[in-house]
Amino acid sequence: MPEGHTIHALADRLESAFGGRPVRASSPQGRFSSGAARIDGHVLETATAAGKHLFVDLEDQVLHIHLGLIGTFPVRPFDPDDPDGPPAPTGTVRLRLIGQEHVADLRGPMTCALIDADRRAAIEQRLGPDPLDPKAEPDRAFARINKSRKGIGALLMEQQVVAGIGNVYRCEVLHRLSVDPFTPGAEVTESAWAEIWSELTRLLPLGVAFSQILTMEDQVVEAERMVADGSSEEITRTLTGERLGDFFERRFLTYQRAGEACLGCGTCIASEQVAGRLLYWCPQCQSRH
DNA sequence: TCGCCATGTCCAC
DNA sequence: TGGACCTGGCGAT
Numbered sequence: 001m002p003e004g005h006t007i008h009a010l011a012d013r014l015e016s017a018f019g020g021r022p023v024r025a026s027s028p029q030g031r032f033s034s035g036a037a038r039i040d041g042h043v044l045e046t047a048t049a050a051g052k053h054l055f056v057d058l059e060d061q062v063l064h065i066h067l068g069l070i071g072t073f074p075v076r077p078f079d080p081d082d083p084d085g086p087p088a089p090t091g092t093v094r095l096r097l098i099g100q101e102h103v104a105d106l107r108g109p110m111t112c113a114l115i116d117a118d119r120r121a122a123i124e125q126r127l128g129p130d131p132l133d134p135k136a137e138p139d140r141a142f143a144r145i146n147k148s149r150k151g152i153g154a155l156l157m158e159q160q161v162v163a164g165i166g167n168v169y170r171c172e173v174l175h176r177l178s179v180d181p182f183t184p185g186a187e188v189t190e191s192a193w194a195e196i197w198s199e200l201t202r203l204l205p206l207g208v209a210f211s212q213i214l215t216m217e218d219q220v221v222e223a224e225r226m227v228a229d230g231s232s233e234e235i236t237r238t239l240t241g242e243r244l245g246d247f248f249e250r251r252f253l254t255y256q257r258a259g260e261a262c263l264g265c266g267t268c269i270a271s272e273q274v275a276g277r278l279l280y281w282c283p284q285c286q287s288r289h
Numbered sequence: 290t291c292g293c294c295a296t297g298t299c300c301a302c
Numbered sequence: 303t304g305g306a307c308c309t310g311g312c313g314a315t
C-alpha cells in the first residue's frame with residue numbers, strides 16, 4: 001500500500017481521529033510494549049508525514065513509523081457506547097491506539113520507535129523534496145538528478161532525490177509523460193524535470209484524497225472534478241483505512257501489466273528489475289528515439 | 290497447506 | 303548487488 005500519499009492520508013486520519021486528546025496505547029503483539037507504555041495516556045498532538053515517514057507527536061515524545069513494503073495502520077471508528085469497547089485486535093498488531101471513538105492497529109511496520117528531535121531532524125534532512133509538501137523545493141531534486149548517470153526510473157525511487165515516490169508512481173508518471181525510464185539523470189533537461197514534478201504534484205494529492213493511486217487520465221479528471229466541487233470530502237472522511245482504494249476501479253497504465261498491450265500504442269509492456277523493484281514501461285511510447 | 294509476491298529499506302559482501 | 307526483514311493475501315498444490 002504505502003507510497004507517500006498513503007502516509008500523508010494516514011497522518012490526516014490519525015490527527016482527526018485522535019488529535020488533542022489522550023490515547024490509550026498498547027502492543028498486543030508485545031514487540032513494542034515498552035514504547036507503548038511510554039506513550040499510553042499521553043495527548044496525541046499532531047501527526048505529520050515526510051515522504052514515507054510518519055511522525056506522531058505525543059506531548060514531548062515523537063513516535064516514528066515507517067510502514068515499509070507491507071505495513072498497514074487502519075484507523076477505524078467504533079461505537080463509544082458499546083460496553084465491550086473496540087473490537088479485539090486480530091492478527092499481529094505491533095501498536096494499538098484507542099481514542100474516544102477510534103481504534104488504530106499498526107501491523108508489519110519496518111520501523112516503530114520513539115525518537116528524539118535530533119533523530120527526527122536527521123531523518124527529515126536526508127529526504128529530497130516531497131511533492132505533497134507545499135514548501136518543497138524541486139530544484140534540490142534536479143540538482144541531484146542532473147549530475148547522475150543513473151536512469152530517471154531508478155532516481156525517482158531514491159528518497160534522497162524525491163521523497164514519497166514508490167514503484168507505482170515512478171512507472172506510471174514516466175509513462176504518462178512518455179519518458180524513457182533509462183534516460184540518464186544527466187540527460188534529463190530542466191524542463192523535462194519540471195514536467196515530472198508538476199505531474200507528481202498533480203497526482204499525489206489525488207492519491208491522498210482517495211487513498212488510492214490514480215494515474216489513468218479518465219479517473220484523474222473525474223477525481224479532480226470531485227475535489228473541485230467538494231464531493232470528494234465525504235469520501236476522504238469515510239475511507240477508514242480498512243476499505244481503501246475501493247472508490248475507483250484499480251487500473252494502471254503499465255504497473256503490473258507486463259506482456260499486456262500498451263493503451264497508447266498496443267506494444268507489449270515490458271518489465272525488468274530496476275532499483276530493486278520491477279519497473280514496467282512501454283518500449284515504444286517511452287523510447288528516446 | 291505452502292510458497293510466493295507486494296505501493297520499502299537496510300546491511301553485508 | 304543479493305538477501306533479510308516486517309505480515310497478509312492469494313494462487314498453486
